[in-house]
Amino acid sequence: xxxAIVLAAGQATRFGECKQLVRLGGKTLxxxxxxxxxxxxxDDVVVVLGANAEEILxxxxxxxxxxxNPDFAGGMSTSIQAGLRAAKxxxxxxxxxxxxxxxxxxxDALIDEYRRTKARVIIPTYRGLRGNPVxxxxxxxxxxxxxRGDVGCRAIFGDHADSIVNVPVEDRGVVVDIDTAxxxxxxxxxx
Amino acid sequence: xxxAIVLAAGQATRFGECKQLVRLGGKTLxxxxxxxxxxxxxDDVVVVLGANAEEILxxxxxxxxxxxNPDFAGGMSTSIQAGLRAAKxxxxxxxxxxxxxxxxxxxDALIDEYRRTKARVIIPTYRGLRGNPVxxxxxxxxxxxxxRGDVGCRAIFGDHADSIVNVPVEDRGVVVDIDTAxxxxxxxxxx
Numbered sequence: 001x002x003x004a005i006v007l008a009a010g011q012a013t014r015f016g017e018c019k020q021l022v023r024l025g026g027k028t029l030x031x032x033x034x035x036x037x038x039x040x041x042x043d044d045v046v047v048v049l050g051a052n053a054e055e056i057l058x059x060x061x062x063x064x065x066x067x068x069n070p071d072f073a074g075g076m077s078t079s080i081q082a083g084l085r086a087a088k089x090x091x092x093x094x095x096x097x098x099x100x101x102x103x104x105x106x107x108d109a110l111i112d113e114y115r116r117t118k119a120r121v122i123i124p125t126y127r128g129l130r131g132n133p134v135x136x137x138x139x140x141x142x143x144x145x146x147x148r149g150d151v152g153c154r155a156i157f158g159d160h161a162d163s164i165v166n167v168p169v170e171d172r173g174v175v176v177d178i179d180t181a182x183x184x185x186x187x188x189x190x191x
Numbered sequence: 192x193x194x195a196i197v198l199a200a201g202q203a204t205r206f207g208e209c210k211q212l213v214r215l216g217g218k219t220l221x222x223x224x225x226x227x228x229x230x231x232x233x234d235d236v237v238v239v240l241g242a243n244a245e246e247i248l249x250x251x252x253x254x255x256x257x258x259x260n261p262d263f264a265g266g267m268s269t270s271i272q273a274g275l276r277a278a279k280x281x282x283x284x285x286x287x288x289x290x291x292x293x294x295x296x297x298x299d300a301l302i303d304e305y306r307r308t309k310a311r312v313i314i315p316t317y318r319g320l321r322g323n324p325v326x327x328x329x330x331x332x333x334x335x336x337x338x339r340g341d342v343g344c345r346a347i348f349g350d351h352a353d354s355i356v357n358v359p360v361e362d363r364g365v366v367v368d369i370d371t372a373x374x375x376x377x378x379x380x381x382x
Binding site for chain 1: 244245248249253254255256257258259260261273276277278279
């Protein structure tokens with residue numbers, strides 16, 4: 001079974017409002033990310049909330065498991081860990097809630113590669129740039145529990161360079177995330 | 192590390208309103224259960240919500256990890272499992288959110304007994320009656336993942352009779368739970 005952990009706990013200090021709920025077209029940023037996950041061959045989805053959790057729960061009807069991370073201010077690593085603990089799968093896609101444009105087909109391509117190669121880490125690349133989401137095998141979860149601060153799973157990849165498979169994709173969405181209101185404007189125009 | 196899993200996901204069909212938020216004195220039922228946990232020597236608390244999660248999150252300020260179980264209608268076993276997955280501890284107390292009167296000292300007595308005996312299951316008894324919460328060692332979590340339907344961890348105790356330690360306590364709260372509005376009236380008068 002493959003899990004997806006959708007990270008949407010951040011307080012987005014560079015953004016200035018509740019980033020997860022910013023609208024882009026007819027949906028919020030987080031709903032865009034969720035739509036990609038819901039369309040893929042994923043059996044278990046854990047959404048991690050933190051900052052503004054009550055507001056987000058009022059506005060979005062989740063049918064996924066939701067975990068509210070009380071330690072979100074301790075950085076992204078704490079939210080990844082809260083999600084990993086709740087995940088049921090043999091592997092987990094670490095999905096960024098502020099990446100609205102990743103296609104379901106891209107997620108499926110990562111999962112297919114995992115099933116074929118059993119590689120412990122699968123990373124999508126767009127024109128040579130490494131992107132997200134990253135798929136991580138359960139055998140690395142224990143190590144990911146030791147990451148501290150505002151860093152993601154890349155913190156442990158240096159120790160597992162031989163276990164990484166890059167999957168080139170034609171989906172620019174894997175390298176687009178929304179950090180500022182300006183990103184949002186630029187992205188809307190570009191896509 | 193000891194975890195507590197506070198079960199508050201039920202839809203309380205026998206109760207007729209959002210049971211978790213019914214007031215008893217100055218606090219809601221769920222806050223009473225939480226107060227017992229917060230006062231005990233417990234390092235990791237996971238509150239499992241399901242029915243009426245949004246309403247409960249609006250009304251209660253949790254500082255604990257909250258998991259929203261989308262499968263709560265599948266019965267108590269699904270909520271125990273959602274909580275166990277998120278728990279960090281070597282053992283977990285399975286705390287019923289509708290047991291408002293369990294004293295922190297009672298929880299501590301169960302934890303002390305666990306530390307002393309390393310028994311895999313610790314159950315409080317009041318005048319010979321088995322009560323709740325039950326403390327379960329992590330070595331049984333995998334088995335608890337296979338329980339189905341609206342049953343609790345007792346479902347697996349038959350297979351582990353030799354691993355159970357009963358702890359007699361003078362806390363009637365371990366055998367009092369609130370299932371109906373009548374229970375609430377009776378209990379308020381009695382305590």
